[in-house]
Amino acid sequence: MGYYPKTLERLVLELGKLPGIGEKSAQRLAFHIINLSEEEIASLSEALVLAKSKIVLCKKCFNITDKDICDICENPKRDQETICVVQSSRDIFAIEKAREYNGLYHVLHGAISPLDGIGPQDIKARELLLRIGENEIKEVIMATNATVEGEATAMYLGNLISPLGVKVTRLAKGIPIGADLEYTDEITLIKAFEGRSKI
Structure with a gap:
C-alpha cells in the first residue's frame, strides 16, 4: 500500500x-x-x-449494558423463572429480534474448548449455577451454538443443572426455512430427523 x-x-x-x-x-x-x-x-x-x-457487563446476566443491571433483567414483565443461556451478547440481540422468547438470559462469554485452552472456569458457568441456586428458576434453555464447542458446553452445563431439579432444554436444530435438502449437511439432517414433530 x-x-x-x-x-x-x-x-x-x-x-x-x-x-x-x-x-x-x-x-x-x-x-x-x-x-x-x-x-x-x-x-x-x-x-x-x-x-x-x-459499556459494562450486567451484574445479573453478563449481557452488555451501560448501567449496573440491563433493561432485560430489570423488566418485571419478563418470565423470571426461565433463563436462556447464550455464548455472546450478539446471540441475545438475534433472539430478541424474533420476539418469541420472554424470559431472562445468561451470557457465558465463550464456550468450553479444551483445544483452545478454554475450560468451564473461563466462561460464566459458575455464575449461572449461583444464579439458579439463588432464584426460583424452573427451566434453563441451552442456546449455545450448534458447534462441537457449543454442544460440549450445553452438555456440561446440563449435567450440572439437571440434579438441581431444574428442567434443562436445548434449542431445536434442523433445516432452515427456505433451504434445499440437497445442500443441507449430514449433521443438520440427522438433527432434523431427531427433532421432527407431528403436523
Whole structure:
C-alpha cells in the first residue's frame, strides 16, 4: 500500500483489524471517513470512546449494558423463572429480534474448548449455577451454538443443572426455512430427523 499517505495507510490497517472487514472494505471505509466533516469525525470519535468507557457487563446476566443491571433483567414483565443461556451478547440481540422468547438470559462469554485452552472456569458457568441456586428458576434453555464447542458446553452445563431439579432444554436444530435438502449437511439432517414433530 505504499501509494497511500502513511496516515491513510494506518487508518486502513486499523480498520482492517475489525471482524469481517477485508482490505477493500477497509479502504472504502477509510476514504469515507476522511471525507467526513470535522463534526462528523468528532461525533464518531466520541461514540467510540464513550462506548468503550461506558459499556459494562450486567451484574445479573453478563449481557452488555451501560448501567449496573440491563433493561432485560430489570423488566418485571419478563418470565423470571426461565433463563436462556447464550455464548455472546450478539446471540441475545438475534433472539430478541424474533420476539418469541420472554424470559431472562445468561451470557457465558465463550464456550468450553479444551483445544483452545478454554475450560468451564473461563466462561460464566459458575455464575449461572449461583444464579439458579439463588432464584426460583424452573427451566434453563441451552442456546449455545450448534458447534462441537457449543454442544460440549450445553452438555456440561446440563449435567450440572439437571440434579438441581431444574428442567434443562436445548434449542431445536434442523433445516432452515427456505433451504434445499440437497445442500443441507449430514449433521443438520440427522438433527432434523431427531427433532421432527407431528403436523
